[in-house]
Each structure stands twice: as structure tokens, then as C-alpha cells.
Amino acid sequence: MRGRDEEWTGLMRAANAGDAAAYRRLLEAVAPVLRAATYRGLARAGQPVDQSEDIVQEILLAVHLKRQTWDATAPFAPWLFAIARNKLIDALRRRGRRVFVNIDDFAETMAAPAAGDTLSPGEVAAHLDGLPARQRDVLKSVAVESASIKETATRLAMTEGAVRVALHRGLASLASKLREP
Amino acid sequence: MQTDRLIAALAADANTTPRRIGPMLALALLAALPVSVALFMSILGMRPDMRTAMHNPFFDLKFMVTLALAFAAIVVSLHLARPETSFDRWGWLLVLPVVIIAVGIAAEMTMPHQRPWLSRLIGNNAMACMASIPLFALPFLAAALLALRRGAPANPTLAGMTAGLLAAGLGATLYASHCADDSPLFVMVWYSLATAFVAAVGAIAGRRVLRY
Numbered sequence: 218m219r220g221r222d223e224e225w226t227g228l229m230r231a232a233n234a235g236d237a238a239a240y241r242r243l244l245e246a247v248a249p250v251l252r253a254a255t256y257r258g259l260a261r262a263g264q265p266v267d268q269s270e271d272i273v274q275e276i277l278l279a280v281h282l283k284r285q286t287w288d289a290t291a292p293f294a295p296w297l298f299a300i301a302r303n304k305l306i307d308a309l310r311r312r313g314r315r316v317f318v319n320i321d322d323f324a325e326t327m328a329a330p331a332a333g334d335t336l337s338p339g340e341v342a343a344h345l346d347g348l349p350a351r352q353r354d355v356l357k358s359v360a361v362e363s364a365s366i367k368e369t370a371t372r373l374a375m376t377e378g379a380v381r382v383a384l385h386r387g388l389a390s391l392a393s394k395l396r397e398p
Numbered sequence: 399m400q401t402d403r404l405i406a407a408l409a410a411d412a413n414t415t416p417r418r419i420g421p422m423l424a425l426a427l428l429a430a431l432p433v434s435v436a437l438f439m440s441i442l443g444m445r446p447d448m449r450t451a452m453h454n455p456f457f458d459l460k461f462m463v464t465l466a467l468a469f470a471a472i473v474v475s476l477h478l479a480r481p482e483t484s485f486d487r488w489g490w491l492l493v494l495p496v497v498i499i500a501v502g503i504a505a506e507m508t509m510p511h512q513r514p515w516l517s518r519l520i521g522n523n524a525m526a527c528m529a530s531i532p533l534f535a536l537p538f539l540a541a542a543l544l545a546l547r548r549g550a551p552a553n554p555t556l557a558g559m560t561a562g563l564l565a566a567g568l569g570a571t572l573y574a575s576h577c578a579d580d581s582p583l584f585v586m587v588w589y590s591l592a593t594a595f596v597a598a599v600g601a602i603a604g605r606r607v608l609r610y
Contacts, residue, residue, distance in 0.1 A: 232412060241409035248401055274404050281408045283550035283610060285416040286480045299482035303552060303610075342399040360399055360407035384407065385414045396609060 226293040233289060244277060251276050251301055258305045264312060271340040276304045278341075278392045307396075344394040352387030355380055416548060419479050423472070423545040427568070430541035434534045434572060442530060442576040451580070459502045460574040460585055467495040467593070468567030471560050475542065478557040479549025485556050492563065502582035521579035524588050530576075531592035532599070535562075535569030539600055543607055550610045558604010562597035569596070 225243060232240035255269040255276070279300050287296045342361070345353055351373075358369040359380075366384070370377045451457045470491040477488040511518065521527075542561040551557035570589050579585075 233415060235413065235415075237409050237412040240412040241405060244405040244408060245402070248405065270401060274399070274401055277401070277404060277408060279550065279610060281411065282416070283481070283548075285418050285548065286550045288480065291482075295482045296480070299552060300550060303481060303550075339399055341404065345399070356407065359410055360403045363403060363406060366410055381411070381414065384411050388407065388411055392610075 222292050222294040225297070229284075229287065229293045230289055233284070244280070247280075247297060248273060248277065251297075254298075254301060255305055258309070262309050264309060268308070268312065272305055272308045274339065274341045275308065275392075275395050276301045278388060278395070279304055282389060282392050340395065341391060344391055347394060348387055348390055351375075351383045352390060355383040356387040356391070359384055419545060419548050420476055422548055423476065423542060426541035426545035427538060430537040433537040434569065437537070438530075438534055438572045438576070441533075442526075442573070444575050445578055447578075448575070451578075454580055456502065456506060456580040456582060459498070459582060460577075460580060460589075461571060463495045463498050463502070463582075463585060464567050464570040464574055464589070466498055466567075467492070468564050468571065470494045471564035471567055475546060475557065475560045475564055478551050478553070478560055479546055481550040481552055484552065492560075495567070499582055499586050503586060506582050515583060518579075518581035519583040519587055521581065521584040521588070523577050523579050524584075527573065527577060527579070527584075527588040528592050528595075530573045531566060531570045531589065532596050533569070534572045535565040535592075535596045538568045539565035539596060539603070543600070543603055546604075546608055549608065551604075551608050554608035554610075555601045555605040557608050559597045559601035561604060562600020563593065565600065566593035566596035 225246065228239045228243035228246070232243060251273045252269060255272045256266050259266045259269055259272075280297060283300065287293065345356060345361075348356065354373055355369055355375075358364045358372060359366070364372065366377055366380050369375075370380045373380070375383070445451060474485075474488045474491050477483045478485060506518075507515070539562055542565055543558065546557060546561055549557065570593065579588075
């Protein structure tokens, strides 16, 4: 575990120094750990574990948007898990409320085909359509169709700078939409 | 959306490193300063006997208390803006202004006075004090909350309360230069009530706006 923590801390320091590849490696390395922790947390709370990916994505967004609050002289893992814990608790609280509301629609939920659940695009994707057009287009291009900033700029006839701004704003608005109860 | 695609999007946004909270809080408070000072000068202004008042140690003590509150609350606010810190670890700093005022009260009690202690405690400006401190604190509170929105507090209510304390400390510093009641007893009662009010407003606002 210590070796892992030190690796993460090193990657995050590199990321803060502008190394996007290190940043990506870090997020790819933490995602499975967050997934396992979220899965466990949901199971313990008696919630359906198929929501764990939504929560993992929410955590990753928060990590991204709040990474300036990490103190570069401190280890990365405690900071990461503090955010993860916060987001999991938040999600459980929100889902608890939602489950309560859905009791009225119980019959309808039962009638839906079971396969519908596994095919759901996830909560983050569901909020994409609610974003302002430009942010949505850029996010879809970069995150759904895996286009680079440059390709997206050409495709949408925008400057690369404008794509970057729209991407950043889009991620921030996604996070705030996910936060809404 | 696939998680690995989301990660790709986050990595594509890696170069827009958000600004750190400390400098942002400093900038925000500096921006709020002229607003509060303008409010202060247009409504109250400094007391006319400023020069003689400055020779009174209890006049100076008011500033020690209010500035100690402001600085302690700024430090605690910056810690609480991080997700992995807790109030238990840093909150004790907020005891500092309380200690200063306690020492002040003890010192004042040992001195001979023309006015009895109850009359010094009630003073002449209690209502003005209670209204003015929150008023002058408000621009600081708004600025602090705006800057702290960049943070990721584990407890947004506590973070908001601390923002309220720092705003009250700064607002009270302005008010202290107008108020002719210099007794630490007066400060203990009325400044504290006004501060508690601003802290409560900060806690309620923080609960809403500091969630991340």
C-alpha cells in the first residue's frame, strides 16, 4: 500500500506541474480502487451496487475540480479517500431520498424490462443533455467520441482555446448538476 | 458514459489548474475591504477623540481581540477548505481572541473605575454595535464564501461558520475604531453577540454554497 500511495503522490505532483499523461495514469490507477470501495460502501448500505460506476465518476469529477485543495507536501491517498467518502455519503443520502420518492412509481418500475438497468448510460451521461449547447457538444466530442482537443476544434469550428474553456466549464457544470438533490 | 472516457476528458482539461484558495481568499478580502470601509465611513466614521483614545490600552485591546479573531479564523478557514482536515484539529486556534479578552477583563477588574462594572458592560452603544458589526462584516463574508467555494470542505456548515467568524473579526475591527465603549466587558458581551450572529449567517450560507 505504501508503494502505491507514493506512486500516486508522485503522479499527482507531476500532474500539477503540467504533465497530463501522468494525470491520466493517476486517474486510471485510482478508478479501480474507488470502484471497489464504492461497491463495498453501497453493499454495506443495502443499496444496489450497479450504481457504483456513477459514484466513481462523481468522485473523479470532484477530484479533478478540487485538486488545488491537495497540499503537495502531503500524501495523496488520504486526500483522495476523504473526497471519495464525502461523495459516497452524499450519493447515498441523495439516493435514499430518491428511493423514497420512487415508492409511488413502484408498479411502473417493476413493469420495466430488467435489461433497461444495465443498458443505462449512467448519471453523468444523463446530465450531458442538460448542459449549454457548446459545453455539451465539446464534452460529447471529447468524452463520448474520444476526440482530441484539436479534432474537436476542427469539427465544431472553434478555436482550441474555446474548446478548452468549454470543456472546463462543461465539467464544472456536470459536477454541479450531479450535486443537486 | 464510460469511466475511461471521462478520465480522458479530465486529462484533456489537466492544464487548467485551478487557483489555490489562500491567494484567492486574500484577493477576495482585499476586494471587500474598500466596500466595508466605505460603508463604515459613510455611516459612522472614526471616533473624534482617536488621538487620545490611542493612549488607552483598552482601546488597543479591542483591535487585538478582533484581529486575533480574524486571523485565527482565516487560518482555520483555509484548513477547513481541504477535504481531509477536521475542525477538531484546527478549531482550537479560535480560542485565541477569547483568551485575550479574558486577560483584558482580568486587567480591567484590578483597576479603579468611576463607573461600576455593570454600567461599563452595558455601555452606551450596544445596539449600534450589534447592528454595525454584521453590516460591515457582510462584504467580507460574501467575499470569503466566494473564495472558499473553490475549496472542498468536509463540513460546509462549519466552514461557513468559520468564514462568518473571520468576517465578523474584520467588521468588528472597523467598528472598534468608532465605538467609544472600550471596556473589555462591553466587548465580551456585545461584540460576541454580533459575532455569533454573523457566524450563524455564515453557517447557514456555507451549508448551501460550500458543498462540493
